[in-house]
Amino acid sequence: MHFSLRYIFLIQAFSLLTSCEKSEIEEEKIKIEVVHVPSVCTQKSKRGDLVNAHYDGFLATDLSKFYCSRSERDGHPKWFVLGVGQVIKGLDIALMDMCPGEKRKVVIPPSLAYGEQGYVLDKIPPNATLIFEIELYGISKGPRSVEAFQQIDMNNDNQLSKEEISHYLTEEFRKDGKQRAPSEHGRILTDIFKKNDHNNDGIISAKEYNVYRHDEL
Ligand SMILES: [Ca+2]
Numbered sequence: 001m002h003f004s005l006r007y008i009f010l011i012q013a014f015s016l017l018t019s020c021e022k023s024e025i026e027e028e029k030i031k032i033e034v035v036h037v038p039s040v041c042t043q044k045s046k047r048g049d050l051v052n053a054h055y056d057g058f059l060a061t062d063l064s065k066f067y068c069s070r071s072e073r074d075g076h077p078k079w080f081v082l083g084v085g086q087v088i089k090g091l092d093i094a095l096m097d098m099c100p101g102e103k104r105k106v107v108i109p110p111s112l113a114y115g116e117q118g119y120v121l122d123k124i125p126p127n128a129t130l131i132f133e134i135e136l137y138g139i140s141k142g143p144r145s146v147e148a149f150q151q152i153d154m155n156n157d158n159q160l161s162k163e164e165i166s167h168y169l170t171e172e173f174r175k176d177g178k179q180r181a182p183s184e185h186g187r188i189l190t191d192i193f194k195k196n197d198h199n200n201d202g203i204i205s206a207k208e209y210n211v212y213r214h215d216e217l
């Protein structure tokens with residue numbers, strides 16, 4: 001995996017708690033039309049999953065296309081962690097509970113897209129309602145999964161110590177093959193605890209890490 005992507009996932013792995021609040025009211029405003037569901041569905045997308053999808057975006061006013069993931073990055077489907085604000089809120093919501101192979105057409109109100117500001121770079125005017133055609137290709141366990149937690153929790157006491165996370169960082173950095181100054185390692189470690197160790201006891205508990213074991217049952 002490319003370094004910057006790995007680094008982003010690493011940081012995201014420890015930042016989900018703060019960035020994925022959403023209310024029921026917001027969800028009601030999105031219109032989701034399921035266009036195609038595969039006959040076999042073994043897995044459905046959920047918050048924290050790493051998903052792989054293509055999506056085309058259109059302005060609702062004149063149906064002009066402002067975004068096409070197929071024409072970006074050599075047409076590879078986009079990878080992102082679902083439900084953490086890597087894409088606009090509306091897409092985070094619209095891609096939940098999807099099977100790989102499923103296609104949806106969704107209508108997203110401005111409040112869950114680019115709002116009053118619009119987005120100059122993608123030529124989205126203020127207060128624009130957006131339509132997306134989405135195709136989900138794959139779902140992988142995201143960085144906030146039970147598996148990721150267990151991998152870091154070497155002594156299986158269901159909590160993550162500074163040593164365990166430091167070790168995990170070392171391993172992750174080794175994988176991407178780039179040397180890092182000890183100061184950078186320390187800075188990331190400090191940042192992770194600042195964002196996740198809510199009760200400041202020097203340990204990240206399963207609850208603080210947001211692992212819900214019942215998901216796996
Ligand atoms: Ca532990």
Ligand SMILES: [Ca+2]
Binds near residue numbers: 196199201202203205
């Ligand atoms: Ca703690």
